[in-house]
Amino acid sequence: MLNPPTNLIKLSPKDFLRYSKQIVIENINIEGQKRIKKSRILIIGAGGLSCPIMMYLTGSGIGYIGIVDSDKVEITNLNRQLLYNENHLNKFKATSAQSQLYKINKDCKVIVHKYKLNKMNSKDIIKYYDMIIDTTDNFETRNVICKTCYELSKIYIYGAVDNFFGQMSIFNYKDGIKYKDLYSTHISTNHNCNLNGIMGITTSYVGTLQAIETTKIIVGYKQKLNNSIILCDLINAQIKIKKIYRQKNYIKRTNKHQNRIIREHKEKNYINNNLVLIDIKDKKEFLKQHKAKSINIPLKAFRLYGTIEFLKKYNNKNSISICCNKLDRASTVSSILNLHKIKHSLTK
Incomplete structure (x- = not known):
């Protein structure tokens, strides 16, 4: 119970002594310590x-x-x-x-x-x-x-x-x-x-x-x-x-044949001629298989200042989509781009 009746909760003499350093904090005090105990x-x-x-x-x-x-x-x-x-x-x-x-x-x-x-x-x-x-x-x-x-x-x-x-x-x-x-x-x-x-x-x-x-x-x-x-x-x-905003304005479509999911905003179409598709696989993986017209920027390159500046430049006029067959790598890159306020979408 996050809002318990604190008048029914008792602190022992040991409690007062043990937690005295945090009880004296204005935002904790006796009432807060009782909530913590419960x-x-x-x-x-x-x-x-x-x-x-x-x-x-x-x-x-x-x-x-x-x-x-x-x-x-x-x-x-x-x-x-x-x-x-x-x-x-x-x-x-x-x-x-x-x-x-x-x-x-x-x-x-x-x-x-x-x-x-x-x-x-x-x-x-x-x-x-x-x-x-x-x-x-x-x-x-x-x-x-x-x-x-x-x-x-x-x-x-x-x-x-x-x-x-x-x-x-x-x-x-x-x-x-x-x-x-x-x-x-x-x-x-x-x-x-x-x-x-x-x-x-x-x-x-x-x-x-x-x-x-x-x-x-x-x-x-x-x-x-x-x-x-x-x-x-x-x-x-x-x-x-x-x-973070609720995703009420997003629609989700599943392409079963290509086994991918595209996240799309109702008011803005990201799938157009201005799309920059970035494949974040390692170079060897990319050479074995990649989507047409995709650009290879490996995960480790996203730690570099030059990569971020490059993406910021393209982000002004183009939509960026991050492509990878492993979601752990895609989510890592997504976190980095969010940190630098670079708008993007994720595809498999």
Whole structure:
């Protein structure tokens, strides 16, 4: 319950002492600490984004934390998933996280859901929590979270990372935007989103942002991120907030023969003679197969200043469409273009 009757919630002398440094904050105070103690937060995924979220929320005195994850700890996780160590290798992340969090705060009740979230079990799990934090790395699960949170009227805290880039937003907050307003469910697949490498610094930064926004909503702080997304380019020290609008004015058409989806605005036709089709595959992949009249600009080239300036120049008079057979690469490029306010569409 995000707005519990605080007069019925009691803080113990231990609570006052332990959380005294945050109770004195004007935006938290005693009422806010009571809300924190009563909150039930579900974290979907127990990886790099989750670790700072779980640690900070547990330390702040959250009453209940649920963890959904079916994976086991691998040695490749340890560069960014700092809640674990080599003693946890080949053990389930959810139960390992539970034992580690009890070392931080034994008064926080940690509930383990040691399986993958899917269409069949999502409602039964999510309905018991006040807020849902998504730290997953695939579009299939995010679509399930999006649909279930909307149907159950649950606030959805979203975060995603890739390399030195990250994004964070809040969905279903006071009838605001939804995840599908950011990424169409029609182009989303079960591709993994972290195939390009990831730094622990990036996951910690974005995960901390998710924990901060979660806490602000719990204590009733006026939300300024509603209907917006935070875009982080940590390699260039750039943080931007971009407004997101509901996709009411878009129509979706599926071409079954060519197995592609075109997103098209009703008032503006992007499929015309001024279209610049950019194929972001590697050079070898591009030479093997590509669409007619497409330009090859590999993913790594989008980190360069010259590439961005080139696209900005063409964006003034032409429509840009990003083409790739792997959605994880396309979404990465889309995030970079959004950061630089370059309008574009995605096609397979």
